[in-house]
Every structure is written in structure tokens, then in C-alpha cells.
Amino acid sequence: MPIELTxxxxxxxxxxLQNDSEASQRVxxxxxxxxxxxxxxxxxxxxxxxxxxxxxxxxxxxxxxxRSLIEISADPTLADDDIVNAxxxxxxxxxxxxxxxxxxxxxxxxxxxxxxxxxxxxxxxGDQQFTTQSVVVAKPEASxxxxxxxxxxxPLINGNFAFSIALTASVAGPAGNIIVDSPLTPAxxxxxxxxxxxxxxxxxGLAPDTNAQLIAKQAAGVAAKVPCNETNARALLxxxxxYSTFVGxxxxxxxxxxxxxxxxxxxPIGGGGRTDWxxxxxxxxxxxxxxxxxxxxxxxxxxxxxxQFSLNRDQAAGVYEIGGVRPLDATVLDGSFQxxxxxRQLDFTGTGPFPDVVNLIEGAYSRYQTIAxxxxxxxxxxxxxxxxxxxxYTVELRLMPLVAxxxxxxxxxxxxxxxxxxxxxxxxxxxxxxxxxxxxxxxSAAIDVSAIQNDVAARVNAIPFVGGLYASMIQSAVQxxxxxxxxxxxxxxxxxxxxxxxxxxxxxxxxxxxxxKDDPAFCVTKNTTQFFCDASDVVVSFDAAPSL
Amino acid sequence: MSFDAxxxxxxxxxxxxxxxxIMDASIIPNGTGGFGIAGYAKLVQRxxxxxxxxxxxxxxxxxxxxxxxTDARLGKWRTSRDVAQSFAAxxxxxxQNLKADETPTTxxxxxYSSASLLSAxxxxxxxxxxxxxxxxxxxxxxxxxxxxxxxxxRV
Numbered sequence: 001m002p003i004e005l006t007x008x009x010x011x012x013x014x015x016x017l018q019n020d021s022e023a024s025q026r027v028x029x030x031x032x033x034x035x036x037x038x039x040x041x042x043x044x045x046x047x048x049x050x051x052x053x054x055x056x057x058x059x060x061x062x063x064x065x066x067r068s069l070i071e072i073s074a075d076p077t078l079a080d081d082d083i084v085n086a087x088x089x090x091x092x093x094x095x096x097x098x099x100x101x102x103x104x105x106x107x108x109x110x111x112x113x114x115x116x117x118x119x120x121x122x123x124x125x126g127d128q129q130f131t132t133q134s135v136v137v138a139k140p141e142a143s144x145x146x147x148x149x150x151x152x153x154x155p156l157i158n159g160n161f162a163f164s165i166a167l168t169a170s171v172a173g174p175a176g177n178i179i180v181d182s183p184l185t186p187a188x189x190x191x192x193x194x195x196x197x198x199x200x201x202x203x204x205g206l207a208p209d210t211n212a213q214l215i216a217k218q219a220a221g222v223a224a225k226v227p228c229n230e231t232n233a234r235a236l237l238x239x240x241x242x243y244s245t246f247v248g249x250x251x252x253x254x255x256x257x258x259x260x261x262x263x264x265x266x267x268p269i270g271g272g273g274r275t276d277w278x279x280x281x282x283x284x285x286x287x288x289x290x291x292x293x294x295x296x297x298x299x300x301x302x303x304x305x306x307x308q309f310s311l312n313r314d315q316a317a318g319v320y321e322i323g324g325v326r327p328l329d330a331t332v333l334d335g336s337f338q339x340x341x342x343x344r345q346l347d348f349t350g351t352g353p354f355p356d357v358v359n360l361i362e363g364a365y366s367r368y369q370t371i372a373x374x375x376x377x378x379x380x381x382x383x384x385x386x387x388x389x390x391x392x393y394t395v396e397l398r399l400m401p402l403v404a405x406x407x408x409x410x411x412x413x414x415x416x417x418x419x420x421x422x423x424x425x426x427x428x429x430x431x432x433x434x435x436x437x438x439x440x441x442x443x444s445a446a447i448d449v450s451a452i453q454n455d456v457a458a459r460v461n462a463i464p465f466v467g468g469l470y471a472s473m474i475q476s477a478v479q480x481x482x483x484x485x486x487x488x489x490x491x492x493x494x495x496x497x498x499x500x501x502x503x504x505x506x507x508x509x510x511x512x513x514x515x516x517k518d519d520p521a522f523c524v525t526k527n528t529t530q531f532f533c534d535a536s537d538v539v540v541s542f543d544a545a546p547s548l
Numbered sequence: 549m550s551f552d553a554x555x556x557x558x559x560x561x562x563x564x565x566x567x568x569x570i571m572d573a574s575i576i577p578n579g580t581g582g583f584g585i586a587g588y589a590k591l592v593q594r595x596x597x598x599x600x601x602x603x604x605x606x607x608x609x610x611x612x613x614x615x616x617x618t619d620a621r622l623g624k625w626r627t628s629r630d631v632a633q634s635f636a637a638x639x640x641x642x643x644q645n646l647k648a649d650e651t652p653t654t655x656x657x658x659x660y661s662s663a664s665l666l667s668a669x670x671x672x673x674x675x676x677x678x679x680x681x682x683x684x685x686x687x688x689x690x691x692x693x694x695x696x697x698x699x700x701x702r703v
Contacts, residue, residue, distance in 0.1 A: 009607065016608040035586075038612070038649050039594060051608070418701035 011054045019057070020050035069215070076211035081181075092239065093217050099245070100171040100206030101176025104547070105130075105184055108162045108331065109192040111151060112140035117165055122187035123196060125178050130167035131325055138163035155377075156329050160194055167198075169205055176205030179534065180287040181332050197332065200288040203401065206245055207342075227410060227417055233277065236415070244404055248280030248427065250465040250527050257520035258528050261355070261423065273420040274356060277410070278427045278528050281402045283461040285452035285532045287323055289396050290315060294325075297374065298388040299382045306340070306405050309393065311371040313347040318365060318403030318426040320499060325375045334379070335492075336396065341374035342503060343398050353411060355421040360521055364501030365400075365426040367407035400426035427530035430498045430508065430516060430521065431538045432460050432469065436478055439545030440487035450483050453535040460533035465515035467526020469494060496531070500524060554689035555655070560591060587657045588687045594649075595663055595681055596693065598642040611645060614638035620697055621677070631668035631675060639663050659684030668691060673698040 023046045024036040036046055066083030078341040086096050105123065109115055117136040122129055138151045141162070145152060153161040167184075169176025184196040209217075223235040230251040237243040254272035262270040294309040311319070324325075324336025346363045347370045348354045358365040373395075380391065383435045407424040409415060416422070434456055438447065458476040463469060471492040478489050496508035500522050508514050518525040549559075560583040561575055578584040578643035585593060601613030602621075616638035625631050646660040666678040675695045 011608070013608045013610075020608075033551075033553060033555065033557050035558040035590065037556075038645075039597065040559045040561050041588075043597075043606075047609075 008051050008055060009065075011051065011058060011117075015054045015057065020047055023049050023053065023133045024128075033065060050069065050260045058306075069218075071244035072211060075216055076215060081211065084214060085319065088214050088218065093214060094205060095214055096209045096245070097135055098172035098208035099204045099206035100172050101130075101174070101178065101202040101297045102167060103178075103202035104164050105167050105196055105200045106162050106164055106331070107138075107190065108156070108160050108194040109138070109153070109190065110160055110194050112155070112161055112193040113192060114139050114144075115153070115163070115190050115192065117190055118202065122170075122513070124187065125182050125184055126197075128175055128178065129170040130176070130184070131170055132165055133168055136165045149333070149529045154329065156331060156455070157327070157334065158331075164330065167202075169174050172205065173207045174205045174221075176202060177284070178202045179284075180289075184486060187242055199332075201284070201286050203282060218261060227415065227422055231339040237542065242279065243402060243409075246279060246281045246356055247462070248464060249280075250278040250427070252276040252278070252527060256527070257518070258523050258525050260521070260523060261357060264358060273421050276523075277406075277422060277424045278428055278465070279400070279403065279406060279424050280530055281400060283458065283535065285320070285398050286401050287396055287398050289394050291328065291392055292391050292395050293390050294375075295389070296385055296387055299385060300376075301381065303378055303381055305377050305380065305382045305385065305390070306374060307377055307393070308341075308374045309395070311373070311395075311397075313368050314404060315397075316344075316369050316371040316403065317367045317399075317407075319369070319371060319397050320365065320400040320426065320429050321398045322371070322373055323398045325373070325377075325393050326396050327377070327380055328392040328394055330379065330394070337377055337379075339373045341372075341377050343372040344503065345372070353421070354415070355411070355423040357423060360503075361501050363423070363425075364503075365403070365428070366423055367404040373431050378503040407432050415443055425528075427465075428498070428501065428528050430496045430514075430529055430531050431530050431537070432497075432514065432533040433495045433539070434460070434474055434533065435491075435493040435495075435539045435541070436474065436489065437491035437541050437543055438478070439484075439543045440486055441545050444486035447487060448481055449540045450535070452478050452540055453538040455481070456538045457533045457535045460531050463531050465527050465530065467518075469496070469514040469527055469531055471510075472513045488545070490545070498524070498529070552586065555586040557586050558590045558593060559583075560585040560589065560593065561599075562596065587655065588683055588685075588689065591658050591660060591685070592681050592689070592691055594646060595598050595642060595660065596691070597678075599638055600664075600693075600695075603641065611648075613645075614641040617695070620695065623665075625670060625675060628668040628670055631670065631677065632665055635665040635668070635677070635679075639665075642695050656685040657683050657687060662676075 024042065027034060027036045034041060036042055062080065063083065066080040067087060072084055085242050093244045096425060115138040117132055119132055119135045121132045134153060135149050137149055138153050139145060140153050142152055146435050151163045153163055157296060178198050180198050180201050182198040184198065186193065186196060223231045225236040225239050227236055233251050234249060237246055254262055254270050255273045259270055259276065262274040265271055272370045292309040294307040296305055297308050298306040300306065322339045322342065324338060326334060326336040344360055344364055346357060346506060348368060357368065359396055363369060385447055403424050403426055408423045410424060421455050454525065456474055459473055460469060471494060474492050482488065493511050494514040496514050498506040498508060500506065516529045559575060562578050599614055599616050602618050603613040603615050604610050606612045616634050617635040619625065643660065651660055660686050661682040663679055663681045668675060668677045668679055673696060677693050677696060678695060679691045680688055683692060
């Protein structure tokens with residue numbers, strides 16, 4: 001929005017008339033015999049002057065409003081973006097230009113024949129467009145691979161073939177963060193095309209900062225960018241493009257009941273020198289897939305076997321759960337296996353320094369956790385297989401990203417404080433399901449269930465470190481989609497699955513306030529716990545309400 | 549007319565051609581450096597400016613003008629009676645606007661009293677009206693105002 005008005009027609013009429021009157025008076029003072037009232041002199045000399053004077057005053061006031069933090073805070077929508085950028089730069093704050101959601105997609109074709117996806121190919125999900133940034137050539141045989149853009153077509157159990165492409169949203173904004181398994185439609189169908197879908201949650205889609213958001217960053221902009229207290233910690237993260245888009249941060253230190261790591265000595269009190277950062281880099285849970293090599297540990301039947309694989313600390317950083325496991329030649333349409341065993345440990349091998357962590361209560365969901373998974377495969381034929389055989393599987397991880405990267409950054413020589421260590425953890429997760437009942441009569445307008453699900457999930461994911469989810473928040477998210485006369489929320493039920501760092505699960509359920517009970521010995525309190533909800537976890541049902 | 553230091557002068561934009569008669573709109577007539585007017589002539593000019601400005605055509609001054617020429621532009625003038633009807637309505641509006649501009653210090657010969665249409669002749673694309681304008685001092689005069697319904701071609 002340009003600060004300068006250039007059209008005289010957009011001026012305020014009262015201001016123009018006031019300037020006309022003032023100009024008339026001033027002309028009269030200097031030329032007492034010239035009639036400055038309505039007439040030829042007024043219309044051709046005084047009035048144009050009044051218009052230009054009003055234009056100058058208006059532009060000056062707009063400029064002053066954009067330069068004043070008080071004025072910007074009072075109404076951020078009126079302040080010119082360019083001027084606000086200049087003001088905020090005095091505190092080292094830059095406006096985020098937004099980001100484009102991106103991720104991997106799987107394309108399935110019916111024949112073992114070369115498929116070319118050109119750069120700029122368009123795939124759509126709803127009204128969102130995604131494009132490939134480079135050409136991808138999928139070939140049926142490994143011997144044909146001779147270029148970095150080549151991929152091997154992977155045969156699937158249903159006789160089709162699959163390969164991956166990287167897609168980037170065409171428009172910046174959070175709408176580009178589509179979830180895993182979202183179907184994608186190509187603008188131009190590739191050869192032998194069957195279907196395409198997102199093979200992981202897309203991330204990176206951000207809306208540009210508004211003036212109000214820039215103002216909110218100001219406190220952090222002024223603060224020293226060091227890992228000192230929570231304000232400084234936020235300032236440190238906001239100056240780094242990789243970590244600046246976090247949506248939640250809670251720093252636990254000396255004296256906090258959740259801090260267990262500073263009690264590794266004789267006295268039953270905290271000794272300080274340790275801080276835990278519970279870091280939420282994005283609102284929604286990230287679901288991504290990796291390929292692992294599993295080892296056969298037991299054969300139960302002709303199509304029933306038990307396998308095991310491990311995730312090292314680089315793969316398991318920030319991971320909450322395994323979403324599912326499927327053979328490499330299966331797709332999401334074939335379903336997946338759930339882990340039968342999930343054993344977590346900590347890995348501090350290699351060159352340090354390492355934070356002082358002694359058990360999983362202190363170190364789960366951090367950069368240092370490892371995960372050993374066992375699962376039962378009821379799909380793969382076991383004929384000819386012996387214990388110890390290996391096979392590849394696709395594993396869906398559910399995690400908060402950037403935990404490992406941030407940990408390494410904070411432990412670097414340039415950042416790490418001399419007197420303490422820092423441990424970065426994904427927040428303690430409380431996975432929420434919401435059940436909403438809506439009473440409506442026949443006269444109600446059509447209700448967009450998908451929009452309700454998305455809004456409720458977004459509302460839950462936006463709750464800060466307060467440890468409580470009120471049903472009224474859900475209600476307000478739903479109410480905006482209802483015709484207030486013919487439809488109303490008749491019931492809300494909230495179920496929370498709180499996963500402790502040792503793997504135990506506590507269930508929460510309420511219809512008014514879902515509250516995390518403080519359990520500081522397990523590092524589970526309102527200061528360390530976050531709610532997570534996906535649109536598919538919101539169930540909307542309808543009741544007939546003729547009385548409305 | 550000699551200069552009177554106690555009066556407020558306006559630039560004259562309508563001049564009587566030599567010999568009287570039809571008024572000519574030109575700020576600086578040939579052979580002159582322009583004229584300033586006060587008193588009755590100034591009132592006549594104010595009234596005619598108000599009458600002949602279309603209501604709402606002036607930006608940031610939506611009350612200025614009348615619907616007199618608007619009616620002409622919309623083709624409502626077929627006979628002299630149509631012109632008379634338009635004038636009657638426009639005079640009321642002009643009176644209101646002129647009175648709003650007057651102050652207690654406005655000289656009596658610049659105070660608007662009344663205006664009446666003596667005659668109107670419609671001749672094809674031109675209308676000529678005779679208007680008698682009276683000021684607060686009892687002075688009155690007849691002004692002959694030609695109005696072309698078709699804009700002149702630009703040369």
C-alpha cells in the first residue's frame with residue numbers, strides 16, 4: 001500500500017472545505033480588496049490551493065501515523081507497510097515475506113515405461129496449485145538411470161509402479177501446507193497415470209507478516225539475541241530464518257518444578273545450569289515418511305511375521321509416534337501396520353558437548369532419543385524367509401521438525417552459554433479428538449463440515465502453553481459456520497491422549513475444559529504440554545432440531 | 549467606475565459587448581487588462597455562476613449550482629414554458645446558496661433579493677433568457693444570457 005495519496009478525489013471533504021476557508025482568510029488578510037468568497041477568484045485560485053494543501057496534509061499525517069509505534073499499534077491496518085518496515089528495522093526486525101508450502105508427492109502409473117514430469121508441471125489439491133521445480137524422469141530399470149533427474153519406478157504389489165516428485169505451492173501462505181495422503185490432480189496427465197498423492201505433510205507455507213505481527217515481534221527485536229531468558233530466547237530464534245516461524249516456545253529453568261535435570265546431585269534442590277526449551281516450530285503435527293531396513297525376528301504364519309527396525313538419533317529427533325509401517329511396494333491405499341513395541345533410549349555417543357540427561361523422562365522427544373520398533377507384517381509372504389532376513393519398509397513418523405537442528409545450533413560454540421546447557425525437546429503431546437454435535441432444522445443453510453474441521457483443528461493447535469482447552473473455544477470456531485437461527489451447537493466432547501515421555505498414555509476427557517494435570521516429576525505440566533489436533537480428528541454429527 | 553478601497557472586488561468574467569446586449573464570457577477582453585467588479589455587477593455575476601453551474605459538478609462543494617443546465621442537458625427544454633419551469637426551481641436553489649454566502653457585513657448592493665425570468669426563447673440549439681435580478685438596495689437590471697445547447701466545436 002503506497003503511503004502517498006495521489007488522487008484529489010480521495011480527499012476528505014471536510015478537510016478541503018476547512019483549507020478553503022483558511023486560504024480565503026489568508027488571501028483576504030493580504031489582499032483586503034479581493035473577494036475571496038465563493039466566486040471566480042475562489043473557484044479558480046483559492047479552491048485549487050485548498051485541494052493541494054489538503055493533499056499535502058493528508059500525506060503528511062499518513063506518514064506520521066506510519067512512523068509512530070503508538071499509531072501503528074492503535075490501528076496496524078492504516079499504517080503503510082513500507083514505512084512500518086523501516087521503523088521496525090531500527091530494532092532489527094524484518095517482515096517475513098511468507099513461504100510456499102512444499103513436500104514430496106507419490107505418482108502411481110500403470111506401466112513400466114518411462115514417464116517424464118517436466119519442470120513447472122502443475123498438480124492441484126482443491127484450489128491450491130503446486131508445481132515441480134525441476135524435471136523428473138522415472139525409468140523402469142536401474143541400468144537406464146544416467147542423470148540426477150532420473151528415478152527408478154518402484155513396482156507395487158497391485159501391479160502398478162510408483163515414483164516421487166517434489167512439489168512447491170504456487171502461492172505463498174498456510175493453505176499450501178496440505179496434509180499427507182491429500183490427493184493431487186495433474187493439469188496434464190503423465191503417461192499411464194493412475195493417481196498421485198502427498199506422501200508427507202507439506203511444510204513451509206506461511207502468510208506474510210502483518211503489521212500487527214511485526215509489532216508483536218518488537219519486544220524480541222530489542223532483546224539481546226542470546227539464550228538467556230525466554231524473551232532473549234525468542235529474540236534469538238526470530239533472528240534466524242530457519243527457526244523464526246515457531247508458534248510456541250516455553251523455556252524451563254532453575255526453580256521450575258518441571259526442571260529435573262538440575263537435581264543430579266545430593267541435595268534435593270535444583271542447582272541451576274540447565275534449561276529445557278520446549279519448541280513448537282509449526283502449528284500442526286508433521287507427518288513424513290522414511291525408508292528403513294527391518295530385520296525379521298519371528299515367523300508366525302505364511303503371511304504373518306514380526307519385524308524390527310531402529311531409528312537413530314538423527315531419524316528419531318523430536319518424534320512422538322510411528323504413524324504406520326508398510327512394505328516398500330505398498331501404497332497408502334494398502335493400509336499400514338501399527339507398532340507392537342516402541343522402545344526409546346538415549347544416544348550420547350560421539351563427540352560432545354552433550355546436555356546433562358540421565359533418563360527418558362528428561363530426554364524423550366529430544367535430539368538424543370532413539371527408537372526401536374517391532375511390528376507384525378500380515379502382508380508379506382514368509383515362504384523362504386528365515387530369522388535375520390531384511391526387507392525395506394516405509395515408515396510414517398509423527399513429529400515436530402527442527403529439534404535436532406536447533407539443538408545443534410544452540411550447543412554450538414558461538415551460541416552456547418558458558419554456564420549452562422540447553423536441551424531442546426518437542427513439547428509433551430496431548431493428541432486431541434473433538435466431537436461436535438450440531439442441531440439444525442430443515443431451513444438451515446448447507447453447513448461446510450470440512451471448514452469446521454479445519455477451523456477447530458487450527459484453534460486447538462493455536463493454544464499456547466496454558467495446559468487447558470476450553471469447549472467454548474471449540475464452540476466459537478464452529479459457530480461462525482452456522483446459521484444462528486436454524487442451526488446451533490448442541491454438544492461438544494473433547495478427548496485428549498497425553499503421551500508421557502516414558503511412553504505411558506493418560507487419557508483426558510471433558511465437555512467443558514480439557515486440562516493437563518501437573519505432573520512435574522515427569523516433566524508434564526501446562527508449561528511443557530501442547531495440544532495437537534488434525535482436521536480428521538474432528539468429528540461433526542448432526543441432529544434434527546425442529547424446535548429451532 | 550473608480551476603485552473603492554472599502555469594497556471587495558471580484559474578477560469580471562462576463563462582459564457586455566459594446567452597445568450592450570448579449571454578455572460575452574471572457575476574462576480579459578481584447579484591448580483591456582481585465583476588469584474587477586463590485587456591487588450590483590458582482591451580485592449579477594454570483595447569481596449567474598450559481599444558476600449556470602450544474603448542481604453536484606463541483607468537487608468537494610456538492611451544494612454549489614442548480615439543476616437549470618442539467619434540465620437543458622437532459623433535453624427537458626422544448627418550449628419557453630419548460631425553461632420557465634426550470635428557472636423557477638433553480639432560482640430557489642440559487643437563492644439558498646447565495647444567502648448562505650452572505651454575512652452581516654455584505655453591502656446592501658451585493659445582497660441578493662430576487663430574480664425573475666422575463667422571457668425565454670428556444671431557437672433550435674440556442675436558448676436566450678432575459679433575467680431581471682434585484683439586490684437588497686432595490687437596484688435591478690435585466691441580463692440577457694444566451695445558452696447554447698450544443699457545445700461549440702473546438703478549433
